[in-house]
Amino acid sequence: MSPPTLAELRPEQSGTVTRVGGERAFRRRLMELGLVPGTRVTLRKVAPLGDPLELEVRGGRISIRRRDAASVELER
Amino acid sequence: MTLPEVPRVVLVGNPNTGKTTLFNRLTGARGRVGNYPGITVERSVGRASLSASADTAAASECAFEDVPGCYSLASRSAEEQIAIDALLGRHDSVRPDLAVVVVDATNLERNLYLTLQVLELGRPTLVALNQMDALRDAGVEVDAAALSACLGVPVVPISAARAEGLDALRAAIATQLASPTLPPSDGWRWAPSDALRADLDAVAAHLGDERPEGTSDSAARALALWALMSVDADDELEDVPAALRLAVLDVQRAARAAGRDLDAEAITARYAFIDRHAPAFVRRPAEAPKAWSERVDTWLLHPVFGFVAFLAIMFTVFQALFAWSDPAIGLIEAAFAAAGGAARAHLPEGLATDFIVDGLIGGVGSVLVFLPQIVLLFTFIGVLEDTGYMARAAFLMDRVMNKVGLHGRAFVPLLSGYACAVPAIMATRTMERRRDRYLTMMVVPLMTCSARLPVYTLIIGALFPAGAWLGLPTQGLLMLGMYLFGTLMALVAAAVLGRTVLKGPRVPLILELPPFRRPHLGSLARLVSSRARVFLSEAGTVILAGSVVLWAILTFPRGSEEVTALEATRPQVEASSEGEAQTEALAALDAEIAGARLRNSLGGRIGHAIEPVIEPLGFDWKIGVGLLGAFAAREVFVSTMGVVYGVGADVDEESTTLRERMKAERRADGRPVYTPLTGLSLLFFFALACQCVSTLAAIKRETAGWRWPLFTLAYMTALAWVVSFVTWQVGSALGA
Structure with a gap:
């Protein structure tokens, strides 16, 4: 079974980043936003149509698309 | 943009930190907008005075540069490279004397990541800790002194939106410029393995x-x-x-x-440093009080109310562009018509006067007529951006827009395209990424703009019977159909172009929902006036040149056998009647002569020359002349057809004379030129072809080159030709 990803969180659920996948520029950008392994992430909001997702990372907020969030693996 | 020798200060920071608001606050009305060389990213530079104090040792003035927002200095493209180049004075930029990192205190850790990168460069640096007001609302405390101790550089808490702490910031900048202090250990806050x-x-x-x-x-x-x-x-x-x-x-x-x-x-090491020291300078309440912004969001992002509010706001924008701009546009048109009339009355009849009236005055009028919509649209965009609603609109619509590869923010430009592609293309600036902007620009001209309306009205009115279908008026349905067709084609084009011509590496889309706040009138006025200025000086000149060239093509050469023959009948016409009848007969003759002139002009010859190309679409050379005239602006098709058919240029799309003339027009084999099938082919052509000099000029300005406007012209013309070709050929084969 594949590990759970950020895209599978429900609102107000949290997880700890274990791995960030994807192509280099893509994963670099996600990590630079603070999604480095070991970071606690909470899903705060889901747009009414189901995408994008608003995350809380280190007290700050950022929204990314569900498809992009699926590259971030979590540990619940 | 050269500035006199004053110390240079660059403002760097994440997107949405209020960096531009700060820039506006510091430079007042003195900021100027230009482009970074070679790339279409705007460069804002402005001088500002730093202190009114008597401290003569401190710098009293400096030049600020507002560097485009970025999450990191690491870059993949020339566009992302701007920040590092501006900080180090690489390439065409001058090495700055000081870097001010604008940090959003409500997203502190993420903003500090960029700050660490800037510090590592070992240059004089200062941190402006912005959004302190929003921080208080969220119940979070940031200790600026502790943060300063941690980073090794001065930290000044401010609120650019509320103009708090700006004097302290100016003083800190002046002090740093007077005696630059490098951050300790050359700025490295973490030790690489x-x-x-x-x-x-x-x-x-x-x-x-x-x-x-x-x-x-x-x-x-x-x-x-x-x-x-x-x-x-x-x-x-x-x-x-x-x-x-x-x-x-x-x-x-x-x-x-x-x-x-x-x-x-490297990324983990930087964040590890931030995480280790954060407890020293930031205190967050265990249970954050819900800021009022959050409560507003529960409504504005509500699955039902959110979309109701969204539609209401967008309808207002649309209505403003479509209806509110009308009186101003009418006024400008009337003023230029009056100016043209006055010039004609005072100047001797002849070619020079024609050039001044039709070429120059008409051309300037055709530029200024865009201003009301540009001013209105950017006023709305400014308010929507400043309040934070634009980010919500993108959050709401991203899913839908993303289906065809567009950014959530492309919604406003696309909607504006229903009024006019020119302001809509300028509105693509609200998107950060080049690919998103270009893709939107390429498809905006397919939206049914208001200049297509007169053309559609003429064609539908003249060629389609006013019957009913299922109890609904067919002409109205056809008009509605054309709107849907344009929209659908724009979305299809976006999906295709986004997967081919504008295919790029996948980068995560990043949106931020900033807290709601009141718009700042000064910034708003500056946004609107800078957009208007840029339009007039950069797109306007191209539009004017285009109008003059088109006027010349449709005017020269003046004489021909046909014209001379018609002129020769003038005494006869004068003698044959008198009074009102004579005036009418002479007007008819003048219209005939104007028609003959146009048919024999360079434009008329081009119409003949392109006939083989447009014949398979069901068009004859006279329609070709109309298509050429329509390049100045689509609605010019109507008056050009008026001149071609010798009815005069003063016709409008409701003119029965013009409609009758069109219906009477015959091909060489005696079949009528205009059938409903010709009409349909012509409608599709107008829906899809980029018949608009101004649109191309706007794309040229926004992409800083001819490549993309030419591409737009090419793909849209090809698309129009193919669709009209299929329509006419299939229709003819079916015997329509």
């Missing part, structure tokens, strides 16, 4: 000219780290020396072979 440090030294050895004289080893390492994080086998960076590139690729290969992940090492 031995392995990473060895890698950095290996790359730094190949910096060559990229390492200016006097650069410390640690600053060289910072540049090496930038290269290590940025260079790729397929990046689009500019001016990276070949030796440096090779060194980076070597180190990356060796690291991969050793099972190391250099990107993760």
